[in-house]
Amino acid sequence: MPKETTLFSELDQLDRKILEALSEDGRISITDLAARVGLSNTPCQIRFKRLIAEGYIEGFRAVLNPAKMELDHIAFVEVKLSNTTEGALKSFNDAVKKIKEVEQCHMIAGRFDYLLKVRTRDIAKYRRVLGEKISTLPHVASTSTNPAMETVKEGWDKFNPSL
Numbered sequence: 001m002p003k004e005t006t007l008f009s010e011l012d013q014l015d016r017k018i019l020e021a022l023s024e025d026g027r028i029s030i031t032d033l034a035a036r037v038g039l040s041n042t043p044c045q046i047r048f049k050r051l052i053a054e055g056y057i058e059g060f061r062a063v064l065n066p067a068k069m070e071l072d073h074i075a076f077v078e079v080k081l082s083n084t085t086e087g088a089l090k091s092f093n094d095a096v097k098k099i100k101e102v103e104q105c106h107m108i109a110g111r112f113d114y115l116l117k118v119r120t121r122d123i124a125k126y127r128r129v130l131g132e133k134i135s136t137l138p139h140v141a142s143t144s145t146n147p148a149m150e151t152v153k154e155g156w157d158k159f160n161p162s163l
Contacts, residue, residue, distance in 0.1 A: 074148035078112040082141035091138040
């Protein structure tokens with residue numbers, strides 16, 4: 001029988017402190033994490049593993065510097081589909097996940113169906129990705145590109161457990 005998971009609103013302050021600390025430093029040791037949240041190592045380790053098992057922590061990864069990797073160009077692409085049946089949506093979803101330049105893809109309720117965040121080296125590379133990959137996705141009727149001029153804030157700087 002699968003273990004029931006708790007809702008975020010049911011997490012206690014210690015669990016929330018653990019999540020906050022990990023959002024600031026995903027490489028923190030259990031010893032340092034335990035000290036930071038006011039627990040001994042074993043109870044902290046148990047809570048940490050439970051938060052992973054329950055899906056609050058999906059994984060750990062390095063945050064890369066896009067500018068150092070020459071991936072400074074960001075475009076937001078509005079995508080309108082010609083067909084929005086469940087089969088068409090699934091087909092689009094499966095295909096868009098395979099495009100490495102698409103950093104994010106969100107289904108939108110509004111005047112278009114999807115909003116993509118696309119990161120490339122420059123406008124020429126973006127143009128190729130748009131023409132050869134995005135425009136050829138299943139059921140794409142039209143696209144509209146909004147290039148980013150400047151990134152003011154990206155990602156969570158710090159998890160706010162009071163949200």
